[in-house]
Amino acid sequence: MKRTALIMAGGRGERFWPKSRKNLPKQFLSLTDDGKTMIQLTVERILPIVRLEDIYIATNKNYRHLVMEQLPGLPVENILCEPVGRNTAPCIGLGAVHILKKYEDAVMFVLPSDHLIKFNDVFLTVLKDAAEIAEKGENLVTIGITPDYPETGYGYIKFNPGITEGRAYKVARFVEKPSVEVAKEYLATEEYLWNSGMFTWKVSSILKNMKRFMPDTYDRLMIIRDAIGSCEEEIILEKEFYGMQSQSIDYGIMEKADYIYTIPGAFGWDDVGSWLAIERTKKKNDDGNVVDDNVITVNTHECIIQGGKKLIAVVGLENVVVVDSDDAILICAKDSVSDIKKVVENLRVCNKEEYI
Amino acid sequence: MKRTALIMAGGRGERFWPKSRKNLPKQFLSLTDDGKTMIQLTVERILPIVRLEDIYIATNKNYRHLVMEQLPGLPVENILCEPVGRNTAPCIGLGAVHILKKYEDAVMFVLPSDHLIKFNDVFLTVLKDAAEIAEKGENLVTIGITPDYPETGYGYIKFNPGITEGRAYKVARFVEKPSVEVAKEYLATEEYLWNSGMFTWKVSSILKNMKRFMPDTYDRLMIIRDAIGSCEEEIILEKEFYGMQSQSIDYGIMEKADYIYTIPGAFGWDDVGSWLAIERTKKKNDDGNVVDDNVITVNTHECIIQGGKKLIAVVGLENVVVVDSDDAILICAKDSVSDIKKVVENLRVCNKEEYI
DSSP states (O other): OOEEEEEEEOOOOSTTTTTSBTTBOGGGSOOSTTOOOHHHHHHHHHTTTSOGGGEEEEEEGGGHHHHHHHOTTSOGGGEEEESSOOOHHHHHHHHHHHHHHHSSSOEEEEEESSOEESOHHHHHHHHHHHHHHHHSTTOEEEEEEOOSSOOSSSOEEEEEEEEEETTEEEEEEEEOOOOHHHHHHHHHHTOEEEEEEEEEEEHHHHHHHHHHHOHHHHHHHHHHHHHTTSTTHHHHHHHHHHHSOOOOHIIIIITTOSSEEEEEEOSOEEOOOSGGGHHHHSOOOTTSOEEOTTEEEESOBSOEEEOOSSEEEEESOBSEEEEEOSSEEEEEEGGGGGGHHHHHHHHHHTTOGGGO | OOEEEEEEEOOOOSTTTTTSBTTBOGGGSOOSTTOOOHHHHHHHHHTTTSOGGGEEEEEEGGGHHHHHHHOTTSOGGGEEEESSOOOHHHHHHHHHHHHHHHSSSOEEEEEESSOEESOHHHHHHHHHHHHHHHHSTTOEEEEEEOOSSOOSSSOEEEEEEEEEETTEEEEEEEEOOOOHHHHHHHHHHTOEEEEEEEEEEEHHHHHHHHHHHOHHHHHHHHHHHHHTTSTTHHHHHHHHHHHSOOOOHIIIIITTOSSEEEEEEOSOEEOOOSGGGHHHHSOOOTTSOEEOSSEEEESOBSOEEEOOSSEEEEESOBSEEEEEOSSEEEEEEGGGGGGHHHHHHHHHHTTOGGGO
């Protein structure tokens, strides 16, 4: 069966301020040594198993030009612009009806645009296995990540090791972000995976489930489908999309549907959740610092220093993140990166929109 | 007797990098809340007792335009350009012969251009008293600073409390920068003052002492004097000044001459020796931070944040100095400000002259 992909690239994200902005979110930033942006890496990663013309990017209309710039070979009609953010279920539904307009049915990989994967061969093998399982019946396959440590920032997938479908396990249930104690228990059982937000299914399967569990969204999606290619497409999309309920695919479908399977993946997945991830995505020097070119350090260790055009000199510091952008500079203790959002809040309150 | 002043403004200084540069040293920076530069404040401070046309600025020729810009009312002929730095004795000698060209004799205040004084009335009273003492015979008067704490970064003046001349004490000797133990002893005796590098004497007195203790320098100064106003002035100045030995006035004259007096001053003197001084020269906010306008802090205390045009956001830090300039930014632990010179050294080694 034809393999297609929907890459979700509508996120805004404030955790990479001051590099990430309302008009330049994380998926369009380069956070690795190779200079490629997150969305470029995401597309490149799956090209061995999905043709470029079968890759769809769902994004906010404000980011259309960024997608066009960063993915110049992608057909422009494959850039699907959400008129407004309505969480993942409407986004995936929009992708599904576009694919359905082109193919009678197809396997659909659903992938975030702002994660990194270290072992791509392993990843592609998992996707291919997931596709085979998805092709059977109405299976919905979610890619789980074999956890390395008791992370409390992710949701978990409890699977049933006794019920398998090829390499996949039947999902017992999805669970919310746990406390550290609970996360440790999860790890010990070896029956829990991190919920990565990556899915594989047939377009027909996910739409069938939408019809069942999210009938209003489904009806609106069908109206949108009928308008694709017509001169009313944009106005109908806008009307129907605004009318949809904001809903995650996990809550809207995955937690309710039958035939939910998960494949445990151990391919060096990284959601690049904060500036601290840069220590994993870029090379550390002998002082334990991750620095850009125009940086001088004196007696400074374990710092992340991401430059812009200015020379940055850091003296006598440890465990500090420094990020310079064209109009703003962040200097943040490593143990305070979760407070970066407070800077953005503060800017909003002070009406300094130009920095957000 | 006519009162004149020589303000020494040839220093280069790296301790205020990245604001201070080879082409913009500390004396031309504004480091106080009022926005005035150090040299502007120095001139303004003595205007109640010295007329502007009797104030001379000795500086490097590269800084002539800065002096002209920052002191627009000063006669340009009062800007004395040293062709090369030869320490304080030749600099003071150059000032002396220029004053001598204008007046038969005069009292000459010699002042650094990059210190701050909190209680100006007290300071002016000290200068006036010093002038009275200097007018008698050949007295050389140095202004000592009543020490607040056992500073190890300054030289000290040991005075003899038994021999007075008005408010002044006879100087017993000058001593080098002490260890902290020795500095504590000095403080306990109450017979030691900080050597501030501020002097008062008659032009005739200092030149007489130069003739005795620095005869070669004196002879060259006389040649320079004779050339003032002639078309060879510049070339003769260059030749003779290059020929002079580099010598401080302390070592060259003060430690050897007779009739050396000191007046203890307690006028809130500050040599503004590093970025840490900014906590004394500018206002702290409720978090203990000294910040400029375009700064956001979150959970940040006791920091000095001096901005340029960029927004600076500081999160979760304590006791850090942040200084943004047009092309470089410094982030330095407070206890490491003495390492800022290593940054400048590093820049020199790396041939990044544009940042020095």
